Amino acid sequence: MKRLLAVLLLGCMVVGGCSQLQARAPMAAKIDANSDAAADLLLRTVRTPLTDAEAVIALNTNAATFAEYADAKTVNWFAYAFGDKTIFVNGEYATRLDIAKVLSVETANRATATPPPTTSWLNAAVTKECTVLMQVRAAKDGKGDDQ
Amino acid sequence: MTLDELLAKLPDNLKEKGQIFGPVVVQMTAQQIQDWLNYVFVGRYTDAYRIYLKAVGMDDLLTEWDKENAAWKKDNEANAAQIAMSNKIALAVCQVMLGVVLAAVGL
Numbered sequence: 001m002k003r004l005l006a007v008l009l010l011g012c013m014v015v016g017g018c019s020q021l022q023a024r025a026p027m028a029a030k031i032d033a034n035s036d037a038a039a040d041l042l043l044r045t046v047r048t049p050l051t052d053a054e055a056v057i058a059l060n061t062n063a064a065t066f067a068e069y070a071d072a073k074t075v076n077w078f079a080y081a082f083g084d085k086t087i088f089v090n091g092e093y094a095t096r097l098d099i100a101k102v103l104s105v106e107t108a109n110r111a112t113a114t115p116p117p118t119t120s121w122l123n124a125a126v127t128k129e130c131t132v133l134m135q136v137r138a139a140k141d142g143k144g145d146d147q
Numbered sequence: 148m149t150l151d152e153l154l155a156k157l158p159d160n161l162k163e164k165g166q167i168f169g170p171v172v173v174q175m176t177a178q179q180i181q182d183w184l185n186y187v188f189v190g191r192y193t194d195a196y197r198i199y200l201k202a203v204g205m206d207d208l209l210t211e212w213d214k215e216n217a218a219w220k221k222d223n224e225a226n227a228a229q230i231a232m233s234n235k236i237a238l239a240v241c242q243v244m245l246g247v248v249l250a251a252v253g254l
Contacts, residue, residue: 018233020226092222096215098193103211106200110208117205128212135219144227 019142020090027072027086028140034065035137037129045127055122057113062129063104069136070101093139100132175202175230 023031040105041058044050051056073087073094074080080088089097107125117125138144150169157165175183179198186195203211 019230072162078163092225096219096222099196099215099218102193102197102200103208103215106197107208107212110205121205124209125212128209128216131216132212134220135216135223138218138223139219139226142227144224 008116021139022088022092038133049123058126059108063108066104067099070097
């Protein structure tokens with residue numbers, strides 16, 4: 001009986017409050033830092049639009065970031081706990097990260113295509129990507145909305 | 148093929164989806180459609196999505212980000228609700244167990 005109670009207590013402590021997107025160091029710190037950088041960039045974009053060159057750099061950086069997240073994720077707890085994967089997600093978040101990776105690569109490709117996109121398109125793309133980067137942090141922190 | 152021709156060929160239950168994805172599908176080349184189908188049949192949906200993205204217009208690409216943002220928001224809200232619920236359950240179990248443990252040690 002005592003063992004059963006101890007196991008139940010331990011189970012509650014472990015399961016209670018766990019997000020469906022977890023990250024271990026240093027990825028957790030990286031997600032926070034990228035989200036902060038995205039928030040700063042968003043604020044800057046609101047004040048003064050980015051130049052085309054700045055926007056292209058931001059889109060390429062974001063594409064690399066999303067690729068890093070997608071490649072580091074796993075739905076297998078053992079790969080997360082004992083392997084080289086640093087983000088543990090459920091199926092929904094795994095799909096989200098995969099889509100963000102593909103979408104950001106295509107966006108970065110379009111940014112440098114000919115004819116070049118307009119400055120407003122580039123700024124809109126940066127804004128939308130930054131918002132998703134902030135959503136990744138909200139997912140890790142188990143928050144409903146980080147807008 | 149035009150969008151109207153595509154919609155005319157679709158069954159009624161797919162016409163709504165046809166309105167959403169049809170404009171992109173009619174822009175796709177035969178090769179792109181073949182690649183897309185190949186990826187879907189083998190379950191490589193991310194690669195299929197990559198093919199689809201190549202066919203969407205510039206504004207539609209931004210719309211894809213809006214959809215993605217909305218999906219993240221929805222998932223995050225579900226995630227937060229689940230955490231709150233599991234915390235409540237954990238707290239309830241711990242409260243019951245505290246009483247049991249205190250009784251067991253005679254307090």
